[in-house]
Amino acid sequence: MVLLRFTLSEEGVNALRDALACLNKFSDEVSLEAKRDKLVFTALNSSKSAYAAFSFASSRFFSKYHFEGVAQNREKFFCKLYNRALLSLFRARTGDSLHDPEKGGSVIERCDVAIEDEAGKKSRFIVKIACRNGMTTKYRLPFEVSPPVHAKFDKDEAFNSWTISSRTLRQLMDHFGPGIEYLDIHSEDDSTVNFTCFTEKVASGDEVLKKPLHTSIAVEKDEFDTFDVSEDKLHIVVSVKDFRAITQHAAFLGSEVSAQYSMPSRPMQIRYDGDGVKCEFLLMTVGERGAPGQRTKRPRAGARPTPRAQQLEAAASRATSNAPTPAPRPPPATRREPIPSLRPTAPRQSQRPPPATLDHESLFVPQDDDYQWEPVRMNEDEEEEADARLEWDASDRPNPSAVKMSSVIANQTAQRNGPGPDNSMEQDQALSYIEPTQRLSQARQFGLFND
Amino acid sequence: MDSQLREIWATAPGTPFQPTVGKDTQFTVAFTLLLLGVALFGGFTLNRSFINIPLLGVPASLALAVGTVYMFCAPPLFKAIASSTRQIYQLLKCISFTAKVHVQITQDGIRFAADHSRVMQGVAFLDKELFTTYTLNLAENEDGALPQFQINLAAFLEALQIFGASDVAAKQAKADAEPYRSNLRNYRPDAFSHQTLGVPGTCCLLYEEDGSPLSIILEETGVKTRCNMVTYTPEQPDDIPFDRDDLAFKIIMHSKWLLDSLSELAPMSPTRITISASPNAPFLALSSSGALGSASVDFTSGRGLLDTFTIDTKWTQSFKFDLVKSATEAMRVASKVSFRGDGQGVLSLQFMVEVEGGTTSFLDFRFVPYIAQDDDDEIDTDEEEED
Numbered sequence: 001m002v003l004l005r006f007t008l009s010e011e012g013v014n015a016l017r018d019a020l021a022c023l024n025k026f027s028d029e030v031s032l033e034a035k036r037d038k039l040v041f042t043a044l045n046s047s048k049s050a051y052a053a054f055s056f057a058s059s060r061f062f063s064k065y066h067f068e069g070v071a072q073n074r075e076k077f078f079c080k081l082y083n084r085a086l087l088s089l090f091r092a093r094t095g096d097s098l099h100d101p102e103k104g105g106s107v108i109e110r111c112d113v114a115i116e117d118e119a120g121k122k123s124r125f126i127v128k129i130a131c132r133n134g135m136t137t138k139y140r141l142p143f144e145v146s147p148p149v150h151a152k153f154d155k156d157e158a159f160n161s162w163t164i165s166s167r168t169l170r171q172l173m174d175h176f177g178p179g180i181e182y183l184d185i186h187s188e189d190d191s192t193v194n195f196t197c198f199t200e201k202v203a204s205g206d207e208v209l210k211k212p213l214h215t216s217i218a219v220e221k222d223e224f225d226t227f228d229v230s231e232d233k234l235h236i237v238v239s240v241k242d243f244r245a246i247t248q249h250a251a252f253l254g255s256e257v258s259a260q261y262s263m264p265s266r267p268m269q270i271r272y273d274g275d276g277v278k279c280e281f282l283l284m285t286v287g288e289r290g291a292p293g294q295r296t297k298r299p300r301a302g303a304r305p306t307p308r309a310q311q312l313e314a315a316a317s318r319a320t321s322n323a324p325t326p327a328p329r330p331p332p333a334t335r336r337e338p339i340p341s342l343r344p345t346a347p348r349q350s351q352r353p354p355p356a357t358l359d360h361e362s363l364f365v366p367q368d369d370d371y372q373w374e375p376v377r378m379n380e381d382e383e384e385e386a387d388a389r390l391e392w393d394a395s396d397r398p399n400p401s402a403v404k405m406s407s408v409i410a411n412q413t414a415q416r417n418g419p420g421p422d423n424s425m426e427q428d429q430a431l432s433y434i435e436p437t438q439r440l441s442q443a444r445q446f447g448l449f450n451d
Numbered sequence: 452m453d454s455q456l457r458e459i460w461a462t463a464p465g466t467p468f469q470p471t472v473g474k475d476t477q478f479t480v481a482f483t484l485l486l487l488g489v490a491l492f493g494g495f496t497l498n499r500s501f502i503n504i505p506l507l508g509v510p511a512s513l514a515l516a517v518g519t520v521y522m523f524c525a526p527p528l529f530k531a532i533a534s535s536t537r538q539i540y541q542l543l544k545c546i547s548f549t550a551k552v553h554v555q556i557t558q559d560g561i562r563f564a565a566d567h568s569r570v571m572q573g574v575a576f577l578d579k580e581l582f583t584t585y586t587l588n589l590a591e592n593e594d595g596a597l598p599q600f601q602i603n604l605a606a607f608l609e610a611l612q613i614f615g616a617s618d619v620a621a622k623q624a625k626a627d628a629e630p631y632r633s634n635l636r637n638y639r640p641d642a643f644s645h646q647t648l649g650v651p652g653t654c655c656l657l658y659e660e661d662g663s664p665l666s667i668i669l670e671e672t673g674v675k676t677r678c679n680m681v682t683y684t685p686e687q688p689d690d691i692p693f694d695r696d697d698l699a700f701k702i703i704m705h706s707k708w709l710l711d712s713l714s715e716l717a718p719m720s721p722t723r724i725t726i727s728a729s730p731n732a733p734f735l736a737l738s739s740s741g742a743l744g745s746a747s748v749d750f751t752s753g754r755g756l757l758d759t760f761t762i763d764t765k766w767t768q769s770f771k772f773d774l775v776k777s778a779t780e781a782m783r784v785a786s787k788v789s790f791r792g793d794g795q796g797v798l799s800l801q802f803m804v805e806v807e808g809g810t811t812s813f814l815d816f817r818f819v820p821y822i823a824q825d826d827d828d829e830i831d832t833d834e835e836e837e838d
Contacts, residue, residue, distance in 0.1 A: 085743040088718030093711075124744075134753025135708065136733075137715045141744035 001118040003077050004034045007064040008111040013129075015061070015277060017090040018252050019054040024083045025245035026052050031148035033078040034115075036067045042148050043083075049284040050242040051151035060276030063110070070117065077115070079143040081125060089127055089139045107131055115143070151282045153269045158260040160234065162193075163225040166250035166257045166272060173247045176215050176240065182286060183243050186235045192218045193227065197240060225256060236261055237286040238268060246270055246281050253277070261285060484518030528598055529556050529658040532584040536614040536654045536669075538806040539577060543611075545781035545802075545814050546573035547604050553685055554665075555599040556658065558587055564688075565604065571774045572691045573781075574815040581810065598658060600682035602665055610667045610678040614654050658682075691817040697794040700728045700762035702735060703787060706802055708756050710782035712737050712748040717776065719743045723821060724775055726798065727767035734760065735790075739772055758787070768796040768820035781814045796820040 008016065019041060023030050027043040034040075039062075042053040058065040069077060093107040109130045117123040124140040131137070176183075176197040184196040194216055201212040221227050250257050253274035261268035265287020271280050491511035495503055533539065546552065546565040553564040560578040567573075579585040589597075652671025659666075664679040716724060721739035728735050734754055738747035750756060778800060782788065785802035792798050802814040 082743060085718065089746075091718075130752070131711075133708070134750065134756055135712065135715075135748060136751055136753070137712075137746065137748045139719070139744060139746045140740075 001068070001116065002114050003068050003070060003117050004039075004113075004115040005064070005066045005068075006039070006058070006062045006113050008113070009063050010108040010111075012061060012063070013090055013108055013111050014092075015274070016056075017087065017092065018249055019277070019279075020083060020087050020090060022245055022249040023052055023054070024087060026050055026242065028083055029080050030083045030086065031078060031080050031146075032143075033076060033148050034067055035076045036069075039065075040148075042150065044149050044151065045242075050239065051282040052246075053150070053280045055278040055280070057276045057278075078148050079115070079125070079145050080148075081141060081143050085141050089129070089137075089141075093131070107133075117145075151267070153260075153267055153282055155260065155269075157262045157266065158269065159262060160229040160231070160236075161258065161260045162227045162229065163256050163258040164223065165225065166247065166254055168223055169257055170247050170251035172217060172219065173244055175217055177213075179211075180213060180215070180240050181210075182237050183240045184235050184237045186233055187221075187227070187229055188218065188233075191221050193221055193224065194218050231263075234263065236264060236268060238283045239286075242281075242283050249279065253279075263287070481518050481521030484514045484521065488512070488514030488516075488518055526586070526588050527657055527659045528588055528661070529656070530584070530586050531561070531579075531582040531656045533582045533654045533656075534652065536611045538581055538812070539654075540608060540611045541784055541806070542575045542577060542804060542812055542814065543604065543608055545778070545784060546575045547608060547780075548573065548777040550603060550605060551601045551683065552604045552607075553599065553601050553688065554682075555597055556587055557597055560585075561656075563604070564690075566688045567774060567777075569688065569691070570771070570819040571777070572815075572817045573778065576813055576815075578810065578812060581806070581812070598661060599685045599687075600662075600665070601685055602680045602682055607665075607667070607680060610669075610680070611654070613676050613678070614652065614669045614671065691797060691819055692795070693791075693797050693799050693817055694793045694795065698761075699764070699766040699792045699794055700790075701759065702728065702757050702761075702790040703759035704757045704790065706782045706785040706788040708753075709788055709790070709800075710779060713776060713779060713782070715748050716746050716772070719746045721746075721772045723769045724772045725767065725769040726792075727765065728762055728792065729765040730762050766792050766796075768792065768798065768823070770798060770818050770820055774818060778816045781816065785814065796823075 020030065023041060023043040026045045029043070031042045032039070033042065035058075037058050039056045039058060040053060041056075042051070044051045056062070058067070067077070069075065090111075109132045111130070112128040114126045114128075115124075116126060122140075123143065123145075125143045127139040127141070129137045129139075172195055179199065180197045181199045182197065184194075184198065186194055186196075188194045195218075196214060196216040198214045199210050199212055201208065202210040247257070250272050253272060255272045255274055257270060257272045259268060259270045264285050266285060267282045268285050269280065269282055271278075273279070488511050491507050491514060495507035495511055498507075543563060546563060548571075549565045549567055553566070555562045555564070558579075560576055560581075563575045563577070565573045587598075652669070655666075655668040655670070657666040657668060662682065665682050667676075667678045667680065669676040669678075713724075716737060716739045719739060719741040720743060721741035724737060724739045726735075726737055733749035733751040734757065736747060736749040739745065754760070781800075781802045781804075785804045787803045789799075789801040789803075791801070796819075798818040798820065800816040800818075802816075804812045804814060806812060
């Protein structure tokens with residue numbers, strides 16, 4: 001039985017390829033979610049710090065679109081596919097200008113995609129590409145029925161925003177060389193916005209593993225279509241790799257890019273629209289703990305939901321589908337924030353961008369994954385998608401249970417009191433406090449033992 | 452280049468030089484002279500006297516001297532000169548899927564045969580048309596047994612690439628000297644390169660005698676490079692039998708279509724490829740399945756792409772994908788392919804390569820199929836049902 005059937009023109013294939021290529025920079029796997037009115041491709045990266053979603057409107061983007069749905073779930077269908085396979089079959093095909101000069105550039109006549117899932121038959125994602133010269137290629141890819149993980153963004157919280165033309169943004173990003181990790185965006189004064197790219201120096205003994213490099217570009221505020229950042233000199237730091245993937249794709253579409261964010265260590269949303277395509281990205285911003293002038297919010301209880309909903313969903317889908325589904329995974333053991341570096345947090349007043357504390361690529365991450373980060377609650381029944389949220393834990397403490405309650409309270413009160421002269425001192429106390437039960441690997445972070 | 456020499460060259464074809472001792476008999480003459488010299492010398496040493504000096508000694512030394520000269524002048528077994536190695540390189544590159552190739556020198560050209568564990572065979576034939584001079588001196592007494600040996604193809608290709616290397620080096624030197632101009636349009640062919648100007652450079656293939664190394668002598672712009680390739684004893688593998696009288700089907704089409712179909716299948720990283728030809732739609736279908744999924748290409752609506760299509764009954768065989776894929780270089784350079792299968796299931800791909808100057812060369816590939824297994828058929832029928 002065909003659950004979903006749609007047809008793409010050659011332009012559609014190209015647009016889909018661009019989207020997939022962009023998703024490929026986030027994750028190897030891509031989640032497909034089909035509804036009557038739209039087809040959504042999403043990807044969440046392995047460290048769960050970046051999320052990308054492309055939503056194709058069924059009426060505008062496709063030449064034909066028919067969604068049947070499974071008997072158990074008429075509303076939507078979801079599956080996971082290996083992105084490399086998809087990319088290779090939607091790849092750009094070179095035209096044969098010699099044989100067919102007037103249609104030199106155009107190769108694909110039409111592309112039919114169907115998803116079959118039925119008892120007694122193989123469940124396959126079937127792509128049929130008809131070339132103009134008469135050759136027909138048919139691909140059958142296996143897929144895995146598993147619910148997609150959506151990252152949610154709280155718009156009410158994001159009081160800072162700006163919009164800029166994607167071309168301008170692309171040109172800006174072209175100035176930054178390779179091998180850099182972070183991008184710091186902050187408004188300098190009333191008229192300029194600074195884009196600073198930097199890499200933190202990582203040294204192991206005498207060897208310098210990552211070279212510190214700062215590249216700064218000052219942009220006139222006029223370049224932005226709108227720029228509404230309530231707080232002056234708010235440093236917002238994101239990963240360059242993810243940001244670049246976004247700007248590259250946005251430049252293909254040539255539309256306006258809008259960004260919304262609240263504060264460091266809270267997610268940043270980037271959105272832009274194309275013809276029948278809606279692109280949305282959530283990037284975790286690298287934050288500095290207890291930075292002065294920041295209203296730090298404690299994570300709400302909703303941010304750490306139970307995994308039950310997701311497991312139920314997975315179990316239900318396994319009953320309805322014949323495609324292989326993975327066993328319900330245990331809650332992913334994702335590390336929380338790494339142990340903070342010994343770097344003093346004080347020099348906030350200087351021009352130096354904030355040090356990265358959520359440094360996922362750092363070579364000095366704790367090896368022990370005993371902090372279990374509970375997965376997202378997937379409230380699939382909800383139409384509004386408002387509840388299924390994946391939020392980053394913005395708490396600053398390395399491990400709340402391990403740190404004495406008194407110090408936590410002290411920390412909180414210190415932060416609630418806002419920037420104070422004793423703030424950093426308090427923090428340093430809390431950080432340098434070592435529990436007797438601490439792991440050796442953690443203790444090594446502080447350079448107590450040389451091995 | 453001396454103008455007088457050119458005149459001599461120009462008039463040379465009209466009045467060929469005839470040596471007093473024919474080229475073919477030089478070796479025998481030289482050998483008898485040497486024998487005579489040694490015998491006379493022996494006689495002289497046994498009986499040394501004044502009378503014997505003019506009688507034995509002088510003839511002995513003369514015979515030895517002349518014999519040695521003739522011996523050296525004895526022509527090589529094989530010699531061919533080409534003014535460009537591009538076509539040779541292009542053709543041989545297509546069969547570079549094995550380390551060693553079997554070389555057979557015939558009166559019409561040189562035949563290079565590569566063999567991959569007796570299941571795949573690739574043959575490149577360098578026609579004598581590709582060379583400006585082509586001489587093969589077969590000794591009459593050996594019943595015209597053709598010289599054959601094995602060489603390392605990779606090394607041979609490497610040696611051929613030296614030709615034109617001085618051009619590249621000159622270009623590089625120029626680029627270093629003028630970085631600005633070299634950045635500008637450096638992809639264009641240089642109007643002053645030796646190849647464009649026609650400054651003569653020669654590539655000479657020389658095979659002195661059975662068992663001697665194969666020499667490649669490259670000469671251009673005053674630089675002479677001589678590469679000696681070790682030749683190995685021929686293994687004489689039998690050709691994969693392909694029965695021309697029992698053809699199951701024959702298709703002639705643009706080799707680009709075959710290349711396109713293979714590149715459609717390749718992303719799924721398959722292990723085997725199934726080729727089926729049938730008298731009605733889908734005419735020709737290639738299918739494979741790998742770790743990432745399965746893919747198939749058919750010519751249902753592309754009947755027009757097949758220039759010639761003759762078939763009796765449905766023919767389905769499967770082959771190792773990597774082997775078929777190693778013929779992709781040939782598909783790239785060729786213009787047409789003759790795609791044939793015989794009753795035993797052997798697949799033959801014959802590529803027509805049009806090289807510069809209007810000559811056509813042929814590359815011949817043969818593949819032995821997998822033994823048809825029951826589960827194979829099951830998969831096939833399954834696929835068909837789904838279709």
